[in-house]
Amino acid sequence: MAIIIPLLLSIIKYLNKILFKFQCFLIHRFMSNLPSDNPIAEQYRTMQVDDFPIIEKRELLDHKVLLQQYLDTHGKPLKPINHRSSNLPPKGTTCPICNAPYEYIYDNSGGRGQLKCKVCHSTFFPHKSYLEKLVFKCPHCRHTLTKKRDRKNFFVYSCQNRKCSFYLQNIASLTPEQQADFNQNPHKYKMHYYHRVFDIELDSLKQEPNKPHSVDLSRIRKAKYVLGLALTYHINYGLSLRQTASILWDIHRIKISHQTIANYAASAARILKTYVDDYPYDLSSQVSICGDETYVKVLGKKHYVFFIMDVVKKIITSYEVFANRDGISAIKAVYATLAKFRKIPENLVLIFDSNPIYLLAQHFFAQHNIHFDVKQVIGLTNNDEVSAEYRWLKQVIERLNRTFKAVYRGKNGFNSLERANEYMVLFVAFFNFLRVHSSLNYNVPVCVPEIANMPDMPSKWLELLRLSYEHICRHQHIT
Numbered sequence: 395m396a397i398i399i400p401l402l403l404s405i406i407k408y409l410n411k412i413l414f415k416f417q418c419f420l421i422h423r424f425m426s427n428l429p430s431d432n433p434i435a436e437q438y439r440t441m442q443v444d445d446f447p448i449i450e451k452r453e454l455l456d457h458k459v460l461l462q463q464y465l466d467t468h469g470k471p472l473k474p475i476n477h478r479s480s481n482l483p484p485k486g487t488t489c490p491i492c493n494a495p496y497e498y499i500y501d502n503s504g505g506r507g508q509l510k511c512k513v514c515h516s517t518f519f520p521h522k523s524y525l526e527k528l529v530f531k532c533p534h535c536r537h538t539l540t541k542k543r544d545r546k547n548f549f550v551y552s553c554q555n556r557k558c559s560f561y562l563q564n565i566a567s568l569t570p571e572q573q574a575d576f577n578q579n580p581h582k583y584k585m586h587y588y589h590r591v592f593d594i595e596l597d598s599l600k601q602e603p604n605k606p607h608s609v610d611l612s613r614i615r616k617a618k619y620v621l622g623l624a625l626t627y628h629i630n631y632g633l634s635l636r637q638t639a640s641i642l643w644d645i646h647r648i649k650i651s652h653q654t655i656a657n658y659a660a661s662a663a664r665i666l667k668t669y670v671d672d673y674p675y676d677l678s679s680q681v682s683i684c685g686d687e688t689y690v691k692v693l694g695k696k697h698y699v700f701f702i703m704d705v706v707k708k709i710i711t712s713y714e715v716f717a718n719r720d721g722i723s724a725i726k727a728v729y730a731t732l733a734k735f736r737k738i739p740e741n742l743v744l745i746f747d748s749n750p751i752y753l754l755a756q757h758f759f760a761q762h763n764i765h766f767d768v769k770q771v772i773g774l775t776n777n778d779e780v781s782a783e784y785r786w787l788k789q790v791i792e793r794l795n796r797t798f799k800a801v802y803r804g805k806n807g808f809n810s811l812e813r814a815n816e817y818m819v820l821f822v823a824f825f826n827f828l829r830v831h832s833s834l835n836y837n838v839p840v841c842v843p844e845i846a847n848m849p850d851m852p853s854k855w856l857e858l859l860r861l862s863y864e865h866i867c868r869h870q871h872i873t
């Protein structure tokens with residue numbers, strides 16, 4: 395016994411080490427699209443998000459005044475651009491700073507999108523011009539941030555002030571060895587304040603509603619009850635497509651291939667999506683919107699389901715599957731939830747795990763004047779201790795994950811991201827409208843009387859589909 399205990403302890407230590415390395419690997423993998431700027435300490439390298447910058451409106455200029463000044467100084471008018479190069483600015487582009495017309499705008503980056511104004515010399519991206527109208531200032535020293543570089547999905551702004559308290563504090567926190575290394579290899583350390591601005595349009599987050607003609611409804615009408623049965627077995631009971639086909643034959647003597655069921659499911663998802671997304675949910679106004687990510691496989695590769703839910707009313711508000719676990723995915727997931735509020739409540743708080751991508755999302759929306767608070771709870775989704783205040787949230791999230799995994803177990807992954815997202819629509823339609831919860835006194839989260847009046851689950855699915863189809867038709871009438 396005396397020998398075994400130290401041996402066990404050393405094994406546990408060894409396993410812990412492996413686990414830590416694995417966590418580091420995961421963090422690096424998930425955060426791989428973040429800038430590789432090296433923060434102070436290596437272990438926080440990919441996790442650090444600096445405070446939100448101060449944003450002010452930039453003083454705008456008048457091109458007419460500037461052109462007159464040019465004429466006065468040079469004795470001749472400023473010549474417009476001879477637009478003969480192959481990289482022309484998009485038609486109708488004007489300068490966001492001085493409002494100079496198209497004739498004075500030219501390509502400044504060999505076709506990579508950056509334009510320049512000949513009148514005021516501003517550079518800008520035509521679809522990002524709102525950024526040019528803003529000045530980003532360091533929250534620590536109020537120095538204007540310098541745009542350091544453009545990355546694929548965002549810009550990086552940094553405070554270059556060497557007297558900035560943030561910078562000085564970081565320098566002071568280095569050990570003598572780090573200090574020596576820093577003097578040799580300054581590029582390895584991220585000492586300055588920096589901020590990322592996402593290259594994404596708020597409007598681009600709005601999804602186009604489905605067109606009913608993209609769905610073969612006649613087939614569904616013919617199949618009617620069979621469709622309801624198939625969805626019940628496949629989604630409510632988590633049977634695979636093959637098991638569903640098999641049970642339909644064994645119990646109901648209905649001959650239908652698993653491929654036909656897959657087609658039905660895809661069509662149903664396309665009809666249900668608009669209803670699930672547009673439904674006027676009555677969400678809780680208190681602190682109860684909580685997010686968590688889980689994963690599914692698409693072509694054998696891990697993809698991420700961003701679940702956000704009203705944990706009191708058990709309504710899932712975001713459920714999209716993304717290829718990456720990054721800031722853009724977080725922005726899209728948060729957007730889907732915000733869009734489900736009739737009016738975004740004041741003092742809205744969203745609760746997530748400690749992943750910094752949610753802070754980035756918060757910054758993105760703040761930039762568009764949409765404000766909410768983000769509370770990050772360490773241990774919400776893993777085995778760490780979580781404070782008593784949030785333990786109940788952890789339990790709700792774990793229950794959602796269990797329900798999802800039970801339904802998902804019948805799937806051997808997906809062969810495309812589109813299929814994965816169709817599946818999520820079906821799962822959420824089931825979860826929000828059809829599944830009873832013990833914590834809701836065996837009621838469904840969203841009670842629709844027409845569905846509640848149906849005698850059995852297949853009929854409830856069909857009623858949900860009918861309501862969704864009606865909703866699409868109405869939507870098309872109005873728009």
Ligand SMILES: [Zn+2]
Pocket residue numbers: 457489490491492493494511512513514515516
């Ligand atoms: Zn200009």
Ligand SMILES: [Zn+2]
Pocket residue numbers: 532533534535536537553554555558559560587
């Ligand atoms: Zn600063």
